[in-house]
Amino acid sequence: xxxxxxxxxxxxxxxxxxxxxxxxxKSVTGLRWMDGxxxxxxxxxVGAIYxxxxxxxxxxxxxxxxxxxxxxxxxxxxxxLWYFYMKAxxxxxxxxxxxxxxxxxxxxxxxxxxxxxMNDTKWDGIRTARAQRLLVVLGVVxxxxxxxxxxxxxxxxxxxxxxxxxxxxxxxxxxxISVRLVADAPDxxxxxxxxxxxxxxxxHSFRILAGVVTALALTLMIVTIxxxxxxxxxVDYYNFALTFGQVNAVIWSILGSTILIPNMVLAWxxxxxxx
Numbered sequence: 001x002x003x004x005x006x007x008x009x010x011x012x013x014x015x016x017x018x019x020x021x022x023x024x025x026k027s028v029t030g031l032r033w034m035d036g037x038x039x040x041x042x043x044x045x046v047g048a049i050y051x052x053x054x055x056x057x058x059x060x061x062x063x064x065x066x067x068x069x070x071x072x073x074x075x076x077x078x079x080x081l082w083y084f085y086m087k088a089x090x091x092x093x094x095x096x097x098x099x100x101x102x103x104x105x106x107x108x109x110x111x112x113x114x115x116x117x118m119n120d121t122k123w124d125g126i127r128t129a130r131a132q133r134l135l136v137v138l139g140v141v142x143x144x145x146x147x148x149x150x151x152x153x154x155x156x157x158x159x160x161x162x163x164x165x166x167x168x169x170x171x172x173x174x175x176x177i178s179v180r181l182v183a184d185a186p187d188x189x190x191x192x193x194x195x196x197x198x199x200x201x202x203x204h205s206f207r208i209l210a211g212v213v214t215a216l217a218l219t220l221m222i223v224t225i226x227x228x229x230x231x232x233x234x235v236d237y238y239n240f241a242l243t244f245g246q247v248n249a250v251i252w253s254i255l256g257s258t259i260l261i262p263n264m265v266l267a268w269x270x271x272x273x274x275x
Contacts, residue, residue, distance in 0.1 A: 002055050006046050006066065010073050013042040018085055039074060046070045065244060114189045117181050126178045129274035132267040135175050139264045142167045143256050150249035161245055161252075168256050175263035179270060183262045201266040208265070212257050216250070 017038045025031040050066035057069035125131060146164030153161040176184060182194050183201055190198065229236045 002050065002066075003057055003069070005049070006057070006070055007073060009045055010042055010070065010077060013038055013045070014077065014081065018081060022085065023089065042074060043067070043070055062240075064247070068244070068247065114181055114185050117177065118189075123177045126174055127180075129271040132178055132271040132274075135171060135178060136264045136268045136271075138167070139171045139175065139260045142171055143253070143260060146256055147249040147253045150245045150252060153245040154243045158245075161248055165252065168252075168259060172259050172263065175260070175267050179263055179266045183266045197266070197269070201262055201269065204265045204269075205262040208261050209257055213254065216253065 017034065021034055021038065022031060025034055046066055054065060056063045057066060059069055059072060126135065142164065146161070146168060149156075149164040150161035153159065182190065182198055185194075185198075187195055223240075224238060227238055227240070229238045231237075
């Protein structure tokens with residue numbers, strides 16, 4: 001019953017957004033803000049109902065709390081809706097522009113922001129070889145410390161893991177300024193050398209991320225093989241006991257790597273050339 005109530009709330013907010021709110025957006029930026037605020041309103045509404053009682057929710061393969069259940073359902077339900085909505089409203093931009101993967105050619109603000117970062121000198125202190133290497137080291141430390149905090153937060157103090165998320169985004173922002181947005185800027189704002197530099201960066205980043213995901217997959221396989229199971233017919237069932245913090249540790253191992261690694265690789269390569 002709790003699952004059905006939550007699904008009804010999510011669908012209700014989505015209907016409100018797609019039918020009445022999103023069509024009024026006049027830019028990609030406005031659409032982002034509307035979607036973010038509506039998603040937050042959905043989570044707050046579900047939280048207001050279940051925050052104190054905190055019942056278990058059945059998410060097909062495992063049981064979780066109201067927050068994870070709501071977040072996963074929002075992502076699953078919105079993916080196809082976003083696709084068809086953006087196809088039906090091309091004047092509001094493309095999906096790539098919506099998520100920052102491509103610029104809006106008509107956006108003077110995008111061009112101005114990139115031009116400012118490309119030519120500014122006030123942040124030159126974090127563009128030296130030594131500073132860039134230090135940022136990369138701090139990024140590696142944060143990618144280890146954040147999942148570790150989440151993994152043990154239930155045994156230390158509930159909620160302490162979120163403290164590790166703040167440095168990830170701070171280091172990500174400093175790295176982007178340090179490399180002058182080369183890892184994120186669209187092609188039209190980069191010269192030929194910067195485009196080649198960015199493309200090599202993402203090739204190396206992919207290899208590193210593939211290694212991280214492979215390590216997590218091998219760990220899961222080893223844990224599964226070494227765990228007890230129950231056989232029902234021809235199906236083997238495993239029971240894994242994970243806390244909410246430990247689930248977050250796995251999530252931020254992947255999400256943190258995705259956020260930081262491209263700019264870390266670019267900063268490290270730039271520091272080697274400067275050195």
